[in-house]
Amino acid sequence: MLGVSVAIRGVDEEIEYAARSGAKVLITGESGVGKEVVARLIHARGARHSAALVPINCAGIPDSLLESELFGHVKGSFTDAHRDKVGLLERAHGGTVFMDEIGEMSLRMQALLLRFLESGEIQRVGSDRHVPSLDVRVIAATHRRLINLVAEKSFREDLYYRLNVIHIEVPPLRDRREDIVILLNHFFAGFAETYAMPRPEVSREAMKLLTDYHWPGNVRELRNVAERLILRCVTGRVEIDALSREIVLDGSSNRAQTPTAKAAEIAASPLLFERIVRGGESFWSVAYEPFIARDLTRKDIRDLVRLGLEHTRGNYKLLVTTFNMAPEDYKKFLNFLRKYQCHVPFQGFRMMSSPLPDPPEYIASA
Ligand SMILES: Nc1ncnc2c1ncn2[C@@H]1O[C@H](COP(=O)(O)OP(=O)(O)OP(=O)(O)O)[C@@H](O)[C@H]1O
Ligand SMILES: [Mg+2]
Structure with missing residues (x-):
């Protein structure tokens, strides 16, 4: 997940956590914030990564078609059903289904989806047989406040709680x-x-x-x-x-x-951070040299150190290697920061976010 803000680093941690379990995830956030990016990362970093991620846009398909898209149909079940069709849920067997714009789903479809979530079974449209239990991870997303839809009774409360096992809110830009x-x-x-x-x-x-x-x-x-x-x-x-x-x-x-x-204020530090941590360049060439040449200010260096400490949770030793310096540069690095009053106290960063606990039982079995 590209970005250096504390908020987006937090989202990234939640993605890691969600990827480690197979629990259902509800991703919310304004339009265009990156909800689909989050869903794809959860799938890609999880145990199902080599199986399919099947996306479904619930808002883009008329209700009459959504049922057969999701569950499939048998030949002759409606006018245009010229042959049997496997639904998206079946295609996602062993993998993940990404249900986008879940808030737009009709109450009728919500009931069908709930039945699938409870039993793992599906019934193709026009068939009276159940397809044997499917193993599909469900990740849903919406730009709406689902809880408001629940209050106005256009979204089922039971479905809301089923989907909302892990909730990831992607903050606006x-x-x-x-x-x-x-x-x-x-x-x-x-x-x-x-x-x-x-x-x-x-x-x-x-x-x-x-x-x-x-x-x-x-x-x-x-x-x-x-x-x-x-x-x-x-x-x-x-x-x-x-x-x-x-x-x-x-x-x-x-x-x-x-x-x-x-x-x-335009900050130089995020770009410096990006060049060092993702680009693999060294603090000495990217930050120290321009600072000595007066192309960067003290504030730029302090902000960069702050971003780094957020990343290492206050660990200066780790910061040295994170900033692509040799471990033996530790003293030299600290001396430089002290000499130019760029040293940032690490204590505040230790408390910022404690590592996420292991998923509780109810998540592991959901
Ligand atoms: N952190 C990020 N790094 C790189 N690209 C991003 C990031 N976040 C979003 N994007 C890009 O922004 C665009 C919108 O992202 P995405 O489709 O995931 O948003 P969304 O929340 O699903 O939007 P909508 O609600 O409109 O469906 C995409 O082109 C995506 O690749
Ligand atoms: Mg989207």
């Missing part, structure tokens, strides 16, 4: 702005390759507007913006005038309200 630069960079790299265009540089002012923007369409919107910028940007540099009106107006109105908003 505006609540994890540290990830914007990294994701933008990631999408630039991808689209630059796709379109054989240069990877553009973004001016400081334009980047500030991009990080201030409230991103209602979340990561998907950011991806679209990156694609458009690559195609528009023939000069290889993104200035403010390349940005859409919403982004420019939203950014400047934010600034007017919070002139010194800390979150709005």
Whole structure:
């Protein structure tokens, strides 16, 4: 899961935890936050990774067809049923089914799904026989607050509790702005390759507007913006005038309200962190040298150390290797941080998130 924010690192831990068990997972979050990415990672990191992940978009299929899509049908069961058809659940046997937009499912389909979840059995449309018990992991997602649908009786409460064994909420992009630069960079790299265009540089002012923007369409919107910028940007540099009106107006109105908003400052640290931890470059070349040359500030270094300590949960020794330095550089690293007052106390990070416990019994057997 790409991103350095505490929020997204938390999501990543929950993915690990969910991948270790076979329990049902409910993924929620606004449109475009990455719910499908989460579902795919849970499947890919889990024991079923070599079997299929079968996605179903419950909102995209009319109710009349959804039943036969999910459960299959036998020849002649309705006008267009010219031959027997295996349903998606059967195809996912041994693997995972990803039921997207579960909140849009009709009450009738909810009842059928519940029956399957309780028994593992399915009945093809038009058949009176049950297909022998299937072994399918169910991961569901929705952009809705399912509990509200339960309150207004358009979503079954019993189904809600069946699906909601592990709940992963993916936060909106505006609540994890540290990830914007990294994701933008990631999408630039991808689209630059796709379109054989240069990877553009973004001016400081334009980047500030991009990080201030409230991103209602979340990561998907950011991806679209990156694609458009690559195609528009023939000069290889993104200035403010390349940005859409919403982004420019939203950014400047934010600034007017919070002139010194800390979150709005463009941070170098996430990108440095990304280059070191994912790119495999060393702290000495990526951070130390530019700092000595005065291209980076004390704050940049402190923020980078903070991100690192979040990653190692306050462990400085581990930070040395995480930042691709030799273990014997430990003293040199600490001396450097102290000398330039970039040392960050580790204690706060020890408490931040304790390791997740083993899944309780009820999850393992669900
Ligand atoms: N952390 C991430 N790293 C890389 N790409 C991401 C990340 N999160 C989302 N994306 C990309 O953003 C786009 C939207 O993600 P996804 O389809 O998973 O969102 P969603 O929450 O399922 O959206 P919707 O509710 O609209 O179905 C996809 O192109 C996905 O690859
Ligand atoms: Mg989706």
